[in-house]
Amino acid sequence: MGAAMRRIQAGSALSAFGLGFTVPYLYVYVAQVRDLGAGTAGVVLAVFAMAALLVLPFSGRAVDRRGPVPVLLVASLLAALGALGMGVASSVPAAVGSAALLGAGTAVMQPALATMIVWCSTQATRTRSFAMQFFLQNLGLGIGGLIGGQLVDASRPDSFLLLFSIEAAMFLVLAGIVLTVRMPQSPAFQGARPAAGKGGALRVLLGHKAMVQLCVLGFVLFFACYGQFESGLAAYGTEAAGIAPSTLGIALAANTAVIVAAQFLVLKFVERRKRTRVIAAVGLIWTVAWLFAGYAGLGHGSQAMATAAFVSTYALFGLGEAMLSPTVAPLVADLAPESMVGTYNSAFALVKQLALAVGPAVGGPMGASLHGPYIITFVLFSLGITVLAVRLGKRLTPVQNQPSLAARPSKIVARHEPAKETATA
Template sequence: MTREMGAALRRIQLGSALSAFGLGFTVPYLYVYVAQVRDLGAGTAGVVLAVFAMAALAVLPFTGRAIDRRGPLPVLVVASAVATLGAAALGLSSGVTASVLSAAVLGAGTAVMQPALATMLVWCSSTATRTRAFAMQFFLQNLGLGIGGLVGGQIVDTNRPETFTLLFLIEAAMFVVLGVIASTVRLTRTPSFSDARPTDGTKAPGGLRALLSHRAMVQLCVLGFVLFFACYGQFESGLAAYGTEAAGMQPSTLGIALAANTAVIVVAQFVVLRFVERRRRSRVIASVGLIWAFAWIVAGYAGLGHGSQTMATAAMISTYALFGLGESMLSPTVAPLVADLAPESMVGQYNSAFALCKQLALAVGPAVGGPMGATLHGPYIVTFVLFSLGITALALRLGRRLTPAQDRPSLETVPSRVVAVSLPDAEAGSASASTAAAAR
């Protein structure tokens, strides 16, 4: 990595962490703000949260091509400006229409940031450094979210709406900082990714049809959906409902469980990284499925066992901690794999497609898990134990479609990539026989 790449990478990581810090100020309190502080009711709060999530589904299908045509920098700057507007407007909104529209703008802006930041990390890293770059981003984002949530909790007062307005204005300011930092980044060509940068007047080839013909990427998207559905899609809905209804946890204890999840990620990330970066990515993801299956079994003991309330609470906190361990293994594994599967001119589209699958899982997960976790306690646990084991099966199946360098980047001795092995299957037929065999 050159000195210029390192400087750009540090700025991107700083901006990403500060934007996560801003999100941490408001996300945990959005429901309370709309339903209680603005006195718009639980129904409106639910609509606001749904619109916040659904806005991402509306913009992500168009984000990838914009990134590949214009580059991630201008897309990120525009997204940060949109998110700034949405955060500030939401903090000042007192009516239903204004709150819903503001949530849509904020959700769209924050959704576009994800693939733009991911593509920038790809541009600023080589195959050898990409795993650590994504691990560092995940670590800093979780640290920012955790600190933001803690600081925000000391500011908010449900009897004083202006304290919530202050939170949203701080969030808006963090998005402004992200945009300013992004605008100062200078991305130089790298020998490992020289063709990724768009040039004036060129159109990114491929598109949805090419992506769907790439079987390894399709399998990774399916795997990503199951990953986020079985974990993140349950944190604030199904698992929280199960913990309070079946395990008898106090609502305040959920905050401790989420803190345990974040603490494990922060503490374990770089310890786990040493274990992960020299092993096959498919095997690492498969092991996450086993860890999460065990986590769901522990949750089953908490709600369906006959232990004391103290033991049930400890088991639920352990469940969240085990999820955090799995998350710390995924962060340096899945996102770099998306980049290594992408043809050079479609990195933005691949990142956006994967982000779309993630967002779909986050939208469907609470809708399915919430009612099950609250009422169907036994079937809920069994369902997600099976989903977790499905992660293991899907990961092992994906591993058979990856080249040795894609599955285990530490095997590469040369910091360049063979683009042909990452081409969608429909185009791979024109490659040499040996390359096609390696791609399979």
């Protein structure tokens, strides 16, 4: 990695480290520590998600017009203010307002960071750059959550103030690191505007069939995995499989451990194969994961076997995530026109956020009460990932689908132009 990329990765990891301090404890903090009630805690979490949905449609255009650095600086400052505000919030309006700032700021960080990685990488290095970001972010989240768990004390509100202060400091460190990054020259820095023509950038994006298919695929991916981690799958595990709440922490730890251990082991495998085939394989792996979950809750084995099967579900999800991280994000970048990289990254981030909002709303009630239908539904969604990935392959050029085929960047990828619809799989 060059100096710019090293600094971007360091800032990304430190911001994830800060988030790890508070994200697992936000509900407990609002509902119990500040004694604002479970209803208020639910509203705070909803505002956190809704703020992201509101700002992401505009953040991509801002990145393309102003560049990712100033957008990321503003997002970092907003997130830091939100974290500090949450640390001292003792009323409903203060908690809701702080959640809005924190949710908006952290949401905009991701497409801005992704655009910086795109501009500081080449087609040959992009896959590894995104894999490294995913690895470091998960490591940061895990370490932050582990340290935060040792510092937090529900009987002492000042311990939560310490956690939120550390989170705010990490966001400010990210802003400081970003200020030192010397970005390469790009048309976006020279006043370029998306060559959207009549109808604007949205029309260009919606007219790009490969990108639309990738967004649909992305929604199913996030809905069937991330959207179930802390809602439907957790409810199913405790209600159907009799999993102890403490075992949920073990399962999440297994997920993170597999990601950290497998990320670079699977990287060479991923780099030598078509991206859509890798995604299709993830769909099959997650199908097996949901079958393991089905056995845990609906089988007739011992409690120990049910627990092992449930933890294995999270571990298999982690293997799929490790395969996706160097695959999906670089593909979004390779599909984007040079002057619309931020727009494409923000659109995909918006799809992810929608899936994370809808996933718990659908999966939570099903996982708690409709155990058989819940497993069947997500087995079918996982198989749908495989089908959608195979169909997407027919919209991509050979180099977009497998960058290792190119001895040098093709004109299409180098200029980030949407592929023609006559491309072969």
